[in-house]
Amino acid sequence: MGFLGLCLLFVGIALVMNGVAALSKWDAKTTAFINLVTGSILVIGNFIGLFKADPAVIMDYNNAAGGFLFGFTYLFIAANYLLKLDLRAFGWYSLCVTVFAVISTVVCVQGGAVSLGVIWAAWAVLWLEGFLQLSLNLTALGKVFPYLSILGHFVAAFVEFVARVPPDPSPFDRESRGQVVQTEP
Numbered sequence: 001m002g003f004l005g006l007c008l009l010f011v012g013i014a015l016v017m018n019g020v021a022a023l024s025k026w027d028a029k030t031t032a033f034i035n036l037v038t039g040s041i042l043v044i045g046n047f048i049g050l051f052k053a054d055p056a057v058i059m060d061y062n063n064a065a066g067g068f069l070f071g072f073t074y075l076f077i078a079a080n081y082l083l084k085l086d087l088r089a090f091g092w093y094s095l096c097v098t099v100f101a102v103i104s105t106v107v108c109v110q111g112g113a114v115s116l117g118v119i120w121a122a123w124a125v126l127w128l129e130g131f132l133q134l135s136l137n138l139t140a141l142g143k144v145f146p147y148l149s150i151l152g153h154f155v156a157a158f159v160e161f162v163a164r165v166p167p168d169p170s171p172f173d174r175e176s177r178g179q180v181v182q183t184e185p
């Protein structure tokens with residue numbers, strides 16, 4: 001599954017919880033914890049990735065940048081929910097991330113990673129909607145964001161997560177994956 005699969009799992013859970021919370025009119029604090037955990041996993045993991053990056057491979061830095069933008073998204077949401085900050089700032093942040101996501105979509109599609117490009121396009125739609133609703137106050141969108149959040153989970157997180165789960169019926173059996181070194185007595 002790897003680090004990306006782990007991230008997608010938590011991102012998917014956070015998206016569904018955020019969407020359901022918005023539709024059910026829960027107190028925003030109820031989803032702050034999962035947003036904090038998700039953002040922390042992403043930011044810490046991408047710091048590790050950044051320190052391991054090969055200076056000659058520019059995509060290592062691009063991948064870390066994308067990971068940081070995701071991580072800070074969820075940390076920003078958690079902080080807003082806990083501290084009741086003005087969400088317009090998050091909307092403007094979302095616009096900046098939308099631009100990155102659109103560029104990533106194009107780069108992925110041109111590079112032959114079409115499925116990853118589709119995922120970036122789905123994220124771009126989610127972030128753009130956040131900008132339109134939170135910063136421009138386009139309330140005509142109504143309950144679009146919670147539904148997009150839940151749908152986004154399936155398109156951009158859950159489907160990709162499932163695709164990364166190993167097909168081995170015993171994925172946690174290290175010996176069956178050839179990772180156990182046998183020594184002679």
